[in-house]
Amino acid sequence: MTEQQHKPSLPAILCLTDACDRPETELFIGLKNAGFDVDVMCNPKGRNFQRLVDEGMVAQPMALKNRFDKEGTAAIREQLAKKNYEVIHAYNPRALACGLRASKGTDIKIVAYRGVIGNISFLNPESWITFLHPRVSKIVCVADAIKDYLASLRFLWMRIPEKKLQRIYKGHDLDWYQAEPADLGEFGVPEDAFVVCCTGRNTPRKGFDVLVNAMSDLPDDVEAHLLLVGDVTENDDLKAQVAASSHPERIHFTGYRNDAPAIAAASNVFVLPSTEREGLPRAVIEAMAYGVTPVVTGVGGMPELVEDGVSGLVVPPKSARALSSSIERLYRDRPLMASMGQAAQDRIGHQFHTSQTVSETGEMYKALTGRN
Structure with a gap:
């Protein structure tokens, strides 16, 4: 033999x-x-x-x-x-x-x-x-x-x-993502509010500061709330930045959570504003699996996950203006947001x-x- x-x-x-x-x-x-x-x-x-x-x-x-x-x-x-x-x-x-x-x-x-x-x-x-x-x-x-x-x-x-x-x-498999959307009221988010969610570790490359600036840049009639999920609650500089922002009452810290995907599922938009060194972020995939429209920066593998203009929006890194414009666009065009969310879910279900x-x-x- x-x-x-x-x-x-x-x-x-x-x-x-x-x-x-x-x-x-x-x-x-x-x-x-x-x-x-x-x-x-x-x-x-x-x-x-x-x-x-x-x-x-x-x-x-x-x-x-x-x-x-x-x-x-x-x-x-x-x-x-x-x-x-x-x-x-x-x-x-x-x-x-x-x-x-x-x-x-x-x-x-x-x-x-x-x-x-x-x-x-x-x-x-x-x-x-x-x-x-x-x-x-x-x-x-x-x-x-x-x-x-x-x-x-x-x-x-x-x-x-x-x-x-x-x-x-x-x-991944969409069957893994069947949790009930979280009740965001416990974080002080008003009922029926338009919610932007961001989940990540407390590291500078995640771009939380850019996202907070983007929220401040929104027109006054865009009443969007931001949920910051994770140990970023320990970032005193970011807390000070939030306190000095145009609408600090619209930015909420959740702290570290085991139910982060359920929090994303209860949101309208998921943003990951990373400035460098991303792979294929699990937090973005989880949000997409729940049909939540992603807005990401063109960093690492994120443009491979999100097809710009189809299954979400891809913006340049470190640009608060670009993030703000994307959030405003989705806020004002709910049918577009819904179609992108569905496309995001389909993309995870088939291509990934x-x-x-x-x-x-x-x-x-x-x-x-x-x-x-």
Whole structure:
């Protein structure tokens, strides 16, 4: 028999991740249902951990502390000894560094996942123990913008070969988004108000300050309310900016919330005013899945999510005037807003469906292991 004949029909995959989100969890289960032998090592504190346990897919609970976690590396090495894995798929830099170390001396294919732009450099030693490591066979990029960024990296003669880079969108399913819209009254939002929602972490690149300026630029007859969802409530500078804005009573902080998608679902428009380094933001996808019209900046993978003028509006980053004009346009043209919201929902339901992610990921595994 030839070596090819000895191989099972589909390869065995070891996925290394942390507290995997719903799209990752359903990808793993979808691959198993497609016939792949998939085991997962992940954080037992994740909200989807039990679902993977019920599916018989958790090889070992694992919560890596850092990229040099000795116990975690030993646990991965121990798991690799139990089965003839052909691929390790690592979903974060810690898992990638530890997986590379644990599989040293083997011919296992290493697949990395990259969800954001930035922080990789040929001059950064940490990049060489993760994405630039010569044993990495593929880097799955969650958006074309990330793939293009990685392809553009250069230092002297060094670059990442094009064949190592592959874009696979993170898939979703509209059935996951069935929560009842939240009652916005608890945040002081008047009943029947026109609501703009923005969800994000408290980092300057999210552009909250630009959005607050945009709200101040709205004409007085555009009575829009803004909900800022997340730990941005800890940003004293932003609070001072809100207090000094033209209508501070129309801007509401919710603090960190577990029901952020339900808050977005109760809004009219969802805005993400990021100024740099976005991948394929989950908050935008969740809002679109609920049929909420998105307004985003042309940063990272966001223009791949939102078709400008069809399934939402795309504006230049750092432009309060452009954001303000877009919000006013949707406020004054409710039929346009409704049609864009429906188109946004349809786009997530079809172009970003989890079945497509399962199919493309499975084909990549087969190509890497000579099953094509």
